[in-house]
Amino acid sequence: MLVNDRQRLSQDIGAWVQQYGANRSALLPILQEVQKKHHHISDFAMQEIADYLDIHPVEVYSVVTFYAFLHETYHGKFVIRLCRTITCDMAGKDRVARQLENDLGITFGETTPDGTFSLEWANCTGMCDQGPALLVNDQVHTQVTPEKVQEIVAACRRSFSPAATHGENPKEAHV
């Protein structure tokens, strides 16, 4: 990580500490902010947060590793998680998975070179009666077909285009 990146990250964390408070209960919201803006939570970020909140870095690390939506490594702006649990499996998740891999040009566990998409497996999201189900960041999509995959991916790309994100933070785009 470059010095400027570290300074920016440190400034961001300082601002979130101001916003949420310099105490233990601020830990999760601050981690969510770091994840949202920087797409992962680095060792440096964990140490900075621990220093600001005056807690042990191991405590920060244990929270990061506990929650599936927090990542130590870089993830794309859109993290697509396809349910692979039995009901979605029987409902046709393999066809959906193949379409996702074709459209994105990556396999599960990878991030596109431009940092736009990450593709991951998920376990049951509670939408079993409407499978196959997938999540795009925090948005649930149900009864997903290969055709619907193409629409979902296209909508992500549109929402992240310069015209669509003019004047707003593209990283917070939802589809």
Ligand code: FES
């Ligand atoms: S099995 Fe896929 S949402 Fe429950």
